[in-house]
Amino acid sequence: MHQNRFWNLLAKHLSGEASAGESMELESLIKKHPELSFAAQHVTDLWKLKAGHDVSEAEKAFKLHMDALEVKHTDSAEEIDGQVEESKKPVKRKTRLLLSYTLLLFIIISGGLFLWVKETKPSDTIAPQVAEVSTRPGSRTKVVLPDSSIVWLNAGSKLKYDHSFGQTNRNTTLTGEAFFDVKKASIPFIIYANGIRIKVLGTAFNVKSYPNEKTTETSLIRGRVEITIDKRPGELFILKPNEKLIVANDLMRAKPDDRKKLPIVVLSEVTHSSDNLVLETLWVENKLIFHDESFEEVARKMERWYGVKINITDDRLAQLHVGGGPFENETIEQALKALQIAFDFNFTFKDNNINITR
DSSP: OHHHHHHHHHHHHTTTTTOHHHHHHHHHHHHSTTTHHHHHHHHHHHHHHHTTTTTTTHHHHHHHHHHHHHHHOOOOOOEETTTTOOSSOOHHHHHHHHHHHHHHHOOOOOOTOOOBOOOOOOOOOOOEEEEEOOOOOTTEEEEEOOTTTTEEEEETTEEEETBTTTBBBEEEEEEEEEEEEEOSSSSSSEETTTTEEEEEESSSEEEEOOOTSSSSEEEESSSEEEOOOOOOOOEEEEEEEEEEEEEEEHHHSSSSHHHHHHHOOEEEEEOOOTOOBBGGGGGGGEEEEEEEEHHHHHHHHHHHHOOOOOEEEHHHHSSEEEEEESSSSSHHHHHHHHHHHHHEEEEEEEEEEHHHHO
């Protein structure tokens, strides 16, 4: 099974025991199964944080879960400069590799890795297979799709595509936020997100479509996109670079009579900073920024970014428009203290719960 082989190769790679051929095999596996790229990046980041820690807990976890992981390894000679060099200390090498598997398992368990790949079981009839890549709150990841298109997933997001992707279709379903750099091809690249359909051939753009937010936004950076809306049949919206289409989710769900009273679609320009950076895509560079957003919207964004829960006790404070950032390496407490300088509020922090008051 490719997932068992993936964990085997990743453990060797992180421990420095992988041969050149095994490193190439790992890279090939990730490209062939892009849903594994999140796991590789997430575990590698955690590895750097935990590699120097005491691994006694990991050793216990390894003994309890080794059978479930079904990881098998063999010691093999490595070829260097055309010559085979056998390890002079095979026992130590084997121990180091075993410890790497142990620590890798401990990282997966303690780090709360979220990776879910759904595959249908073989049957007499061909059933669709669906790949799903998810990011948990507090994390972001980069995915290379089978057609070589690149997708950056923001925190708390999910991307789905089926087994025919890149062959007969390039259809995806997005929940949350993602930046797409689509490789040009004759097959249209289509994204379904919260009642809208985005069609492109080759371009770069950002889609924000969290189900608990008031709007769904598509921001075009390069190329051209065509957008249709389920509740506006017959209408086609075409974006040019630096344009943004905003669809009001609440009004999408409203009754027909109510929708006639208010616009549900707004075409505007993307927001640039003083140094000409596009604010809508700064998150791809691991930068968090707020621009004329309500405190309630800022709180939801910070919840996803830092993996916390925020409660604003004052309704007037929740509607106060806030701006600030960019925050890159700051903790949640540091970010809130920076906002306190310009805006009058107090906050208390306990575990992962934050209360904001006047």
